[in-house]
Amino acid sequence: MSRYLAAVIVLLCIFWGLRSKVNVYEYFLQGAKAGVIALWQILPAILGIFIAISLVRNSLVWGYIINKLAYLMNPLGIPQDTAALLLVRPFSGSASLAVLTQIFIAEGPDSQSGLIASTFMASTETVFYVVMTYLTSVQIKRSRHILPVTIVIQLIGLICTTFLWHLLA
């Protein structure tokens, strides 16, 4: 079903445009131009985050932090291999998908870790990435309370997910 969603939405939009007698193609181009400009503006922020992530992920410190974190999360019943997911999730959608895939390969999607990791992925966002690119796009430098709130909700998300699957399984 959801595979057809995007196509159906575009179709409806174009029909709606024709019905309302607006100049569909002209407005499309106008909007497309704004989209290109917006992308151009967030590009440096994306480059910055990619470089930092690549630098950290290749270091020994990274493995050390993940081990420590897994150890801390153990008493809460959170599977060890989701520690890497918790750290990567805020920064990069593709990197966290890679971690999730590794969990699927190692333990299978229907294992306890697989279920917890996929639910966590499905119910959280790449928060740092979103905050950074969105604020950069309108030239705001201070993020005040946004980051602490996003960190807390990611943690709560992981704890709730774990709790829920312990109840269900």
Add this chain to the structure above:
Amino acid sequence: MSIVWCFLMILGLLSAIIERKPERLLQAISEGGKDTIEYLFTLLGIMAFWSGIYNVVEKTGVISSLSQKIARPVFGRLFRKRLRKNEEEAVFASIVANLLGLGNAATVWGLKAMQELKRESGKEGYLPPNIATFLILLCSGLTIFPTSIINLRAAYGSENAAVIWLPALIVSGICTVVALILDRIWGEK
């Protein structure tokens, strides 16, 4: 945000120096550049296309009438300062795109909403409370159907790929409520 970036860079650089692998910086720079270009390739079409479609729909006025009916009563409670009509429409469209799981298309509409919210506040370098609430709402991970994760589970041989749907809905619901409460409390200062 600046602190997070500096922290990551310092951590990565110190680690590279201590491990005697300073060339890792050059690697990271070229790798980051390559990833960004790859990202640009996939995103350019999506960004331009969905912004174009959004603009067409916006001009027909359908977003405006839908957002007045559905969004106005809800937004009145969520946001601290009353949203103007154009802000309300952009925020509404962006949240709908997120709920439908449209991914990068949602980013396009989100950036559009940011521009509208920013225009109303004016002042440079200051974070308006409505932008904080909007970003926190987006970050709380609300979604109706997590398509990509369910597809990935199926691709790796899950016997019931969609079993995570309800738990994900519950968890993101809890996260959204907590996020909005925290925004109210911590955003006051």
